[in-house]
Amino acid sequence: MALDHAALSAGLAAIAAHMERVADELNALDGQLGDGDLGVTMVRGGREVVASLPSLPPEIGESLMKVAQAFTKVSGSSYGTLLATGLMSAAKATRGRTDVAWNEVSPLLEGALEAMRARGKASLGDKTVLDTVAAAAEATKGLDDPAAILAAARKAVAETMDRFRGQPAKIGRARIFGEKSVGLDDPGMRAFKDILDGLA
Numbered sequence: 001m002a003l004d005h006a007a008l009s010a011g012l013a014a015i016a017a018h019m020e021r022v023a024d025e026l027n028a029l030d031g032q033l034g035d036g037d038l039g040v041t042m043v044r045g046g047r048e049v050v051a052s053l054p055s056l057p058p059e060i061g062e063s064l065m066k067v068a069q070a071f072t073k074v075s076g077s078s079y080g081t082l083l084a085t086g087l088m089s090a091a092k093a094t095r096g097r098t099d100v101a102w103n104e105v106s107p108l109l110e111g112a113l114e115a116m117r118a119r120g121k122a123s124l125g126d127k128t129v130l131d132t133v134a135a136a137a138e139a140t141k142g143l144d145d146p147a148a149i150l151a152a153a154r155k156a157v158a159e160t161m162d163r164f165r166g167q168p169a170k171i172g173r174a175r176i177f178g179e180k181s182v183g184l185d186d187p188g189m190r191a192f193k194d195i196l197d198g199l200a
Helices: 005-033 038-055 060-074 078-093 102-120 129-139 146-164 173-181 187-199
Strands: none
Touching: 005 038, 005 060, 005 187, 038 060, 038 078, 038 187, 060 078, 078 102, 078 129, 078 187, 102 129, 102 146, 129 146, 129 187, 146 187
């Protein structure tokens, strides 16, 4: 069993549906530390991705590239750009393949992390989505069962958010809130958690 066209399409649809349910919570959290539109961003991106599902090709890499393009088409936000950057990294790594072994999830996350870090100029420890992506990549190393991979990633992300909650944001718009960001989840971290929750 591997990640194929059917599994990718089902996963993307599930994530989009979950974003519809949590959009208000994401907007509220983002409103405390940013523009208050992260939920809107994720919903718009999800709807555009769902609309593109019938036309996704069998190749995983090409499909991921189309998903990235669909998301950026409707989202000009920094988070949308970072997400698309990570997707494009995974697209390049899986180009021309109709299935991807599950044990490649960790390396794909690592590749996405490096691309996102280069694009966003943030560092690990800055209390951003990068910290949760890094945790998921580390926790899923060597795993080849999709259920185990998802469980490990969700656990690692939850633990990472718990660890960073008491720290101030160090980069981006949230940084200007300084100590007010202490005790709050980073919205980008929360959105990544919601992506995983949608898959579950």
